[in-house]
Amino acid sequence: METIYLDHNATTPVDERVVEAMLPYFTRSFANPSSGYAIAAEARRAAEEARQAVALGLGATPDSIIFTSGGTESNNVALKGVVLANMERGRHVVTTAVEHHAVLHTCEYLRDRLGCDLTIVGSDPDGRVDPVDVGRAIRDDTLLVSVMLANNETGVLEPVSEIARLCRERGVLCHTDAVQAVGKVRVDVEELGVDFLSLSAHKLYGPKGVGALYARSGVRFDPLCHGGAHERGRRAGTENVPGIVGLARALRIAIDGIPSESDRLAALTRRLEDGIASRIPDVTIHSHKAPRIPGTTNVAFHFVEGESIVLALDMEGVAVSTGSACTTDTAEPSHVLAAMDVPPNTAQGSVRFGLGRHTTEEEIDRVLELLPGIVDRLRRMSPLYRKASGAHES
Numbered sequence: 011m012e013t014i015y016l017d018h019n020a021t022t023p024v025d026e027r028v029v030e031a032m033l034p035y036f037t038r039s040f041a042n043p044s045s046g047y048a049i050a051a052e053a054r055r056a057a058e059e060a061r062q063a064v065a066l067g068l069g070a071t072p073d074s075i076i077f078t079s080g081g082t083e084s085n086n087v088a089l090k091g092v093v094l095a096n097m098e099r100g101r102h103v104v105t106t107a108v109e110h111h112a113v114l115h116t117c118e119y120l121r122d123r124l125g126c127d128l129t130i131v132g133s134d135p136d137g138r139v140d141p142v143d144v145g146r147a148i149r150d151d152t153l154l155v156s157v158m159l160a161n162n163e164t165g166v167l168e169p170v171s172e173i174a175r176l177c178r179e180r181g182v183l184c185h186t187d188a189v190q191a192v193g194k195v196r197v198d199v200e201e202l203g204v205d206f207l208s209l210s211a212h213k214l215y216g217p218k219g220v221g222a223l224y225a226r227s228g229v230r231f232d233p234l235c236h237g238g239a240h241e242r243g244r245r246a247g248t249e250n251v252p253g254i255v256g257l258a259r260a261l262r263i264a265i266d267g268i269p270s271e272s273d274r275l276a277a278l279t280r281r282l283e284d285g286i287a288s289r290i291p292d293v294t295i296h297s298h299k300a301p302r303i304p305g306t307t308n309v310a311f312h313f314v315e316g317e318s319i320v321l322a323l324d325m326e327g328v329a330v331s332t333g334s335a336c337t338t339d340t341a342e343p344s345h346v347l348a349a350m351d352v353p354p355n356t357a358q359g360s361v362r363f364g365l366g367r368h369t370t371e372e373e374i375d376r377v378l379e380l381l382p383g384i385v386d387r388l389r390r391m392s393p394l395y396r397k398a399s400g401a402h403e404s
């Protein structure tokens with residue numbers, strides 16, 4: 011049985027063309043780019059061409075691109091690096107309640123270990139952050155505002171350019187976690203007006219363990235890794251040349267595909283949402299009216315556990331998730347849905363569908379064929395549902 015993979019927000023398969031582009035840098039051109047001989051120059055050139063390509067893809071200059079081990083590291087460097095380099099100016103950081111844990115937990119660390127003051131701005135019921143709320147949170151001692159571009163659980167796009175404009179007016183740095191947005195919607199650092207932007211290769215059909223941080227030229231931040239002079243002293247450690255080459259190739263392919271893919275994914279997502287809403291009673295499609303990246307939808311099936319749906323679909327060869335891959339070990343309801351004032355029971359019944367490049371109409375239809383039976387079976391076992399439907403009938 012072929013797996014129907016609908017968890018592209020957790021990770022994506024590596025594109026064959028990306029693998030092809032990477033292969034020579036494992037074997038033939040394996041040299042350390044910092045070395046002095048000819049094959050090292052080859053590796054060095056490949057990494058620098060990749061830097062130019064990534065910069066071009068983001069509307070940035072090559073010297074503002076730092077290669078990292080992924081989205082988590084990029085977020086950590088932006089947040090901790092800015093605080094460590096500018097602590098004498100203030101220690102206040104502003105972020106939002108819907109951020110990925112790679113931002114939220116880093117901010118909590120800055121608060122608990124470095125004495126930072128943290129303001130966590132909430133969202134509306136659709137998961138949208140209001141720039142006015144962010145503006146109100148900014149103080150004279152604010153160093154940095156961090157707001158994600160697209161949410162990994164709901165796909166909601168945040169008004170980052172408006173927030174970055176407010177930051178600039180107030181002389182505050184602005185970071186965006188764009189891991190879920192890059193390669194799905196057009197992302198241009200100048201249009202956004204941000205000072206820092208994080209991205210990750212494995213969310214856009216590139217390899218795991220490599221990403222990039224855009225850091226606007228002249229903006230001060232400390233490196234987290236000290237050692238050699240790699241990445242112009244901003245991230246020590248021998249470059250992951252195959253990964254860097256893979257990231258650049260994957261980004262190019264994803265960006266070139268946006269015009270056709272975004273329409274195709276939006277149509278498939280609509281097919282899935284309409285299909286669910288017409289076949290299954292008592293469902294809520296989260297953030298239905300909000301601007302979202304194409305391909306992500308998060309649906310609450312009332313009176314059942316999302317986790318039970320995930321397991322039942324898994325037995326049929328369909329891979330979906332209840333939200334952030336990092337929280338599957340914990341029984342805690344999603345902090346993102348909680349921030350949207352979704353009641354805990356509804357949040358527990360929510361499932362995230364992340365469609366991707368290889369998702370077909372047939373796959374969506376197969377899921378629509380399976381879901382009503384699964385939800386109905388689980389509901390018939392649910393005392394909550396019996397009570398609620400009993401109440402309807404009497």
Ligand SMILES: *Cc1c(COP(=O)(O)O)cnc(C)c1O
Pocket residue numbers: 019020079080081082083110112158160161162187189190210211212213219221
């Ligand atoms: C996946 C993800 C991350 C973490 O990226 P890694 O490369 O897996 O470390 C950060 N932020 C968001 C929004 C993500 O979806």
